[in-house]
Amino acid sequence: MQSGGSRMEGLSFLKNEPDKNGAEPGRGLLGWVDRRYQVTPLLEFMRHKQVPLGSHWMGWYYLGGITMFFFIVQVVTGVLLLMYFQPGEATAYESIHFLTTKVPFGWLIRSVHSWSAHLMIISLTLHMFSTMMLKAYRPPRELTWVSGYLLFLITLGFGFSGYLLPWNKLAYFATTVGTNIVRSVPFLGDWLLLVLRGGQDVTINTLYRFFAAHVVILPLAFVGIISLHLLFIQRQGMAPPISAKVAPRGMKFFPSFALRDVLLWLACLMLLVTLAVFLPYGPGIPGMDWELGSKADAMAPAYAGIKPEWYFLWEYQLLKEFPPHLFGLEGPQVCLFLIAILLGIWAIIPWLDRRAARNKPSPAFSDFGWAAILFLVYLTLMGWDIGATGAGNDMSLVQRSARVCAWWTLAAGVVMIAFRSWWFEHRWFVLTGAALLQIALHGLMGISYLLAGAISAGLAIIVIAASYFMTSRPNETGTT
Amino acid sequence: MQEQVHTVSNSTTSRRHFIDLLLGASILGWLASIAYPVIRYLKPLPQTGATGPTRLTREETAKLEQDQFIIVPVSGQRVIVLQSQDQKLLAFSAKCTHEGCTVTYLPGQSVIWCPCHDGRYDLSGRVLSGPPPKPLPEYAVRRQPDGGIVISEERA
Known part of the structure; x- marks a missing residue:
């Protein structure tokens, strides 16, 4: 009894306060805030929020939270890296080298940032596919799907732009190939390429632009869209699978589900730190290796075995499978067109899946x-x-x-x-x-x-x- | 009376419509006046720097002798200069026509190779295999009487 009471004390703000219908607001800090901003209805809403329980497995519901946890780790470690990173021809590579070799725990911060990036992409991909398979995108949750889809694209943008910042050889060629793809965009291609690279070729100007994107533009966009994404989920709750037998009462989001979330986050943190400490430069497989290597040199040839990050490998391989010319266009152009169609279909699935919209398998x-x-x-x-x-x-x-x-x-x-x-x-x-x-x-x-x-x-x-x-x-x- | 009201309301509607149109057009103009400088700002200036023929330095020539190839900037472009097995000097754009990676020379196979997506060119710049859609543009390269090597932009 005693322990139960003390357990709830920390969550006392969730306890029943006097009625919101004109009755006396509570005392203390909450009462003070409530008299000014009327937060009781919001707390009331949160208290009644439930996660659907039933014949379905709940595990998929945690993946979004895990992805957000890794994003928070990215923000914290990213800010720490910013304190040493110096963008510039003569400083970018050197500052990362200094960070990993001289700065106390600099290697660890960089390693956690890299590992967390990969784990975030893994959990985000699982989150997206589970949403897809469970048809959680069906009405009225179409915009939750679209906002999540945009977050997925932004995350890939984070990966791509962050890759260049250490200004090493691998980054240089990965960025050369990656940015060159936009040349295939009809009409705007050449202009887009110039704007993206800050010149005809990948130079230090490209690094400045990617740096601005990686630390300002993309984080702002991400935070804006994830706020909407979370707002949608809070308003509508989580979707039960179509054929699932849903129990009349779900699990309370606060505190039951939120505490489970936190427990999982702790497990993720343990996993992340263990990986970062024991494999500071990644598992050493192509596409998942962040050994600094040698500095970027525009006059050095590309070398054998050069590969993008693992989550871009499918695209890299698809580019290789296209012949030089197809339907009177250049191979890469047709390839980009195909990828754009596939991504476009993926974005509008909620509107294509008419049966799921009628709650049918x-x-x-x-x-x-x-x-x-x-x-x-x-x-x-x-x-x-x-x-x-x-x-x-x-x-x-x-x-x-x-x-x-x-x-x-x-x-x-x-x-x-x-x-x-x-x-x-x-x-x-x-x-x-x-x-x-x-x-x-x-x-x-x-x-x-x-x-x-x-x-x-x-x-x-x-x-x-x-x-x-x-x-x-x-x-x-x-x-x- | 009724008719009069009707005409009045009609003329108000068209006047309002006209003002809405003006307002819409001015908002568009206002947005364009903001967007234009930003777009111009983002587009980088044309590259400035050395143009015209490039003469290899002593170190570069030594590297060419040693590796059978070297990549040097000519008028701001990456150019691969290579020495074929019959000691002929050749120069091509070093930018793979597929996705723009920097190519390398494989002296043993007499092939110019792009490691990024495995594109192969012969020693006249033509595509042998792989995904590159176009041949590599060729540059003019001359050995001067004093032994110096000069690469110029004009295509040979």
Whole structure:
């Protein structure tokens, strides 16, 4: 009893205060604030806020909070890094070198910042895919999805702009390739490239612009949009899955859910610090390695094995799979166009998924999410050159690598389908099937990536159209 | 009477409509007057610096002899100067036509190679394999009587 009382003392602001309907506000600080700003209705709202409980797993609800925790770590460590970082041709690389070698715990701050960035992208990606699979985007939560989608793009922007700041060789070429992609934007491409780089090529002017973006523009945008995102979630609450049996009473957000959140944050902090201390330069796999290396030199050639961060590997590999020319356009242009279409579809899913909007299961969209995962995994594995070991000329190495990656992805795909049909009772696998077919055609049979994609997409369209006509006919006869 | 009211209200509506239009146009003009300087500010000035032919320094020539290639700035552009197996001097833009990485020379294979996305060019700048959409532009390179090497912007 005693312990229960003291446990609640810290949360006394959540206790029932006198009624808001003109009754006497409470005493003390809360009463003082309440008489001026009328916060009781807000507290009342928070007290009644509930997280849906039921037959569904609650784990997915924590991923947004975890992502926010890593963002807070980024802000704190970022501000600490700012106190030593000096942007400039002769100082950027040198100041990071000084920070990691001379400043007490400088290595740790940088390591935590880098690890937290990667973990934030992992938790954000899981958060986004779980939202997608659970159809939490369905009305009335469309704008929560769109704001989350924008936060995802900004986070990728953080990763990309932060990468250049140490001004090392890897950063220089990654930025050269990454910024060059905007050249493919119709009409505005050349102007955008100039504005992004602050010149024709990547120079120290690019670093100044990226620095401004990384520490001012993107954080302001992020904080603005995440405020909206959180406001939407607070107003509407979390979405239960479509088919879940929701219990009549959920879990109280304050304090039950919030305390669980905090507990998880502590676990994340432990994980983060452990990784940062024992692997201060990352796990050492390509795309997840922040060894400072040598200073950027505009007159040095790119070197073998140069790779972007792991979360851009799929895009890097896709660029490689496009031929020099396609449909009268340059390969990279068509590639950018395809990526823009995919990202555009991803952004407007809440409006495309008509069945979920009517609170009915939409197996095609679940399958689309799983197919997207397979698409990304296969490209990422190939970007990593998994299996490209041993002797052989470059072409045979590429083919061998594609074969190994294909086997891995196909195995993952089969396990995925088995799991989905057993656990979620999914029965619709057309898009996953198309993704697996493309992987098999490209990786195992050696057909070009784009042709394999076209064959699989064509087959998927035929199957979908056929099943549409076959299911619509009995309905028609049924109604007449 | 009723008709009069009608005309009055009609003329007020069109007058209001006209004023709304003016207001809208002036807001647009006001926004443009803010946006224009910002856009101009963001667009960098054209690069200034040395233009015209570049003569390799003694160190650069030594590096060329040693590595069989060197990358130097010519009129603000990265240019790769290389020595082929038959000791011929060649110069190309060092910017891969795919995504702009800096290319390198593989003397053993007589190939100019971009490690970023595995683009390959032959020693006349033509694409051999990989994703580059265009050949590498060639630069003129001359060995002067005193042994100095000069690269000039004019395409050979």
